[in-house]
Amino acid sequence: MVQPDDLEAIPSDVMERVLPLAEAYDAGAWSEKRVLRAIYAAQRSVSDFAALLSPAAAPLLEEMAQAARDETRCRFGNSVSLFTPIYISNHCENQCVYCGFNARNRIRRTHLPASGVESEMRAIAESGLREILILTGESRVKSNVEYIGAACEIARKYFRAVGVEVYPMDIAGYAHLLARGTDFVTVFQETYDPVRYGEVHPGGRKRVFPYRFNAQERALIAGFRGVGFAALLGLSDFRKDAFATGLHAYFIQRKYPHAEISFSCPRLRPIKGGSAFRFSSLTEAELLQVICAYRLFMPFANITLSSRENARFRDNVVGIAATKISAGVSVAVGGHSGLEKSDGQFEIDDARSVDEIRRMLASRGLQAVMSDYL
Amino acid sequence: MKATKNEDSRDVLTLGGREFSSRFILGSGKYSLSLIRAAVEEAGAQMITLALRRAERGGVENILDYIPEGVVPLPNTSGARTAEEAVRLARLARELGCGDFVKIEVIRDSKYLLPDNHETVRATEVLAAEGFVVMPYMYPDLNVARDLQDAGAACVMPLAAPIGSNRGLVTMDFIRILVEEIDVPVIVDAGIGRPSQACEAMESGVAAIMANTAIATAGDLPAMAGAFRKAIEAGRAAYLAGFGRVLDTADPSSPLTGFLRDDDA
Numbered sequence: 070m071v072q073p074d075d076l077e078a079i080p081s082d083v084m085e086r087v088l089p090l091a092e093a094y095d096a097g098a099w100s101e102k103r104v105l106r107a108i109y110a111a112q113r114s115v116s117d118f119a120a121l122l123s124p125a126a127a128p129l130l131e132e133m134a135q136a137a138r139d140e141t142r143c144r145f146g147n148s149v150s151l152f153t154p155i156y157i158s159n160h161c162e163n164q165c166v167y168c169g170f171n172a173r174n175r176i177r178r179t180h181l182p183a184s185g186v187e188s189e190m191r192a193i194a195e196s197g198l199r200e201i202l203i204l205t206g207e208s209r210v211k212s213n214v215e216y217i218g219a220a221c222e223i224a225r226k227y228f229r230a231v232g233v234e235v236y237p238m239d240i241a242g243y244a245h246l247l248a249r250g251t252d253f254v255t256v257f258q259e260t261y262d263p264v265r266y267g268e269v270h271p272g273g274r275k276r277v278f279p280y281r282f283n284a285q286e287r288a289l290i291a292g293f294r295g296v297g298f299a300a301l302l303g304l305s306d307f308r309k310d311a312f313a314t315g316l317h318a319y320f321i322q323r324k325y326p327h328a329e330i331s332f333s334c335p336r337l338r339p340i341k342g343g344s345a346f347r348f349s350s351l352t353e354a355e356l357l358q359v360i361c362a363y364r365l366f367m368p369f370a371n372i373t374l375s376s377r378e379n380a381r382f383r384d385n386v387v388g389i390a391a392t393k394i395s396a397g398v399s400v401a402v403g404g405h406s407g408l409e410k411s412d413g414q415f416e417i418d419d420a421r422s423v424d425e426i427r428r429m430l431a432s433r434g435l436q437a438v439m440s441d442y443l
Numbered sequence: 444m445k446a447t448k449n450e451d452s453r454d455v456l457t458l459g460g461r462e463f464s465s466r467f468i469l470g471s472g473k474y475s476l477s478l479i480r481a482a483v484e485e486a487g488a489q490m491i492t493l494a495l496r497r498a499e500r501g502g503v504e505n506i507l508d509y510i511p512e513g514v515v516p517l518p519n520t521s522g523a524r525t526a527e528e529a530v531r532l533a534r535l536a537r538e539l540g541c542g543d544f545v546k547i548e549v550i551r552d553s554k555y556l557l558p559d560n561h562e563t564v565r566a567t568e569v570l571a572a573e574g575f576v577v578m579p580y581m582y583p584d585l586n587v588a589r590d591l592q593d594a595g596a597a598c599v600m601p602l603a604a605p606i607g608s609n610r611g612l613v614t615m616d617f618i619r620i621l622v623e624e625i626d627v628p629v630i631v632d633a634g635i636g637r638p639s640q641a642c643e644a645m646e647s648g649v650a651a652i653m654a655n656t657a658i659a660t661a662g663d664l665p666a667m668a669g670a671f672r673k674a675i676e677a678g679r680a681a682y683l684a685g686f687g688r689v690l691d692t693a694d695p696s697s698p699l700t701g702f703l704r705d706d707d708a
Contacts, residue, residue: 229499327553329553436476440498
């Protein structure tokens, strides 16, 4: 886990705090009685979080969901923010065995020029959305920091909140994006098991586990207000990975109290050309358990529901724990304006428009929030 | 602040030169915009807060389109982490046509959302000098309340408990000190979970109540808004009426000193 010298190192003990706790996580060590105590605790500890993620909590999922819904309502009311992701490049230097953008995967690669980014942004903004998440494949050559920064600058003209989900970069890179109007940085650690991490990331810069782990902290040092965390559930032991994701966010928030924390909860999905990769899929109940555990452990965190999940799951979970939901999603580069088409990163299961999602929320007594940042 | 009635005996709350007969400031942040009108009517509210970050002229789901006529919008600076950010948001609110009232919220703690008193004083100094009617959300600290008053705040808005917690009057002892020592209105903001708590705060002499989550998370939102209105009015009326003394023991009908008045004394 030694980091090459050309990658920026920061003095941080967060990884040293998270990984041993995650490694020591014993999913079988918890009883239903202990889980109940965690569900109804006024303030929940790291041990409570561990119990909530354990198999012993599975029969108590209804109780967890009700407690999670109450926490969400108290903290966020019935507001649910809408956003959409925009993929501006799918070139990638990494070889993540589970990902459609894998450098060795033979897919149609596209890279939107500035004019294309503008067309896409305009098309998305016309749907009424005011928050956007910019994504790229992890090619530092095809989509360098300046290219991403320029896209953020264009996004700022159309949107009130701009997030990025791109490759981890140095503090200077994050400062560059911040200066161009970016508000939030999300980095998926994929798995917090370093051994498994090495297995599924055989090539590319992404192999360097600690550099990715410390990305959120570098973004906060650069001055970002919000950072997002996720494990790609199913890559490794999902309970350990969810535990580590929560701990990562927990220690970061303790160190940077102003940081707005958000969780994404992606499950591994089938990919184009990825049929040889075998993974253990979570059930919907297990995914919901993870989402509720995040909510109960950190009632103040944003939780984003991915369009990887189907409409039925999203419609129901958005009323329990989610605070942000994607709408009008295309995971193909150029997919919003019909400019260019590429292959997507993964298959989506909910392609509903912004209006459809708004109507769905209203029918459930929830209100769509288009703008929650200035 | 002592209870004051106008010369014509009307009991009004005066903020920024405007008189309000209602002492209930309603929040709008956690429930559907379509319910705002009913909530305002049941609450009898004449002022409603709105998060500027959710306001957009011409935008979809724009809160400004839902505020009933005649109700004073109170834009807040939620999302601000520094005085500078709060000042920027307040100026934007004015440009958006939200008027001169502004509720300062400067928060750099994402877990408990506790206000940063120091930054709040700084923002108040700037905005009061620019003619805003500044209503600062604060942690109930007497020295800070004095500083806010000196900086030109129209009131102080101490929290009773963390925002959204519905935990009630956790800081009430310190709010009572502000009521006693501060001349501008003391408006309790955040944490009140039940009408009875609103009533108790009003009985203690606070000038008004700001509530959001307790109403937004109620089963019947307009009905809860109405319940708060009645509680706030009752608390105010009780405060103005003046409380009788409270004794730990019964008032003896045979006083200990009664013998002094005995005929054979």
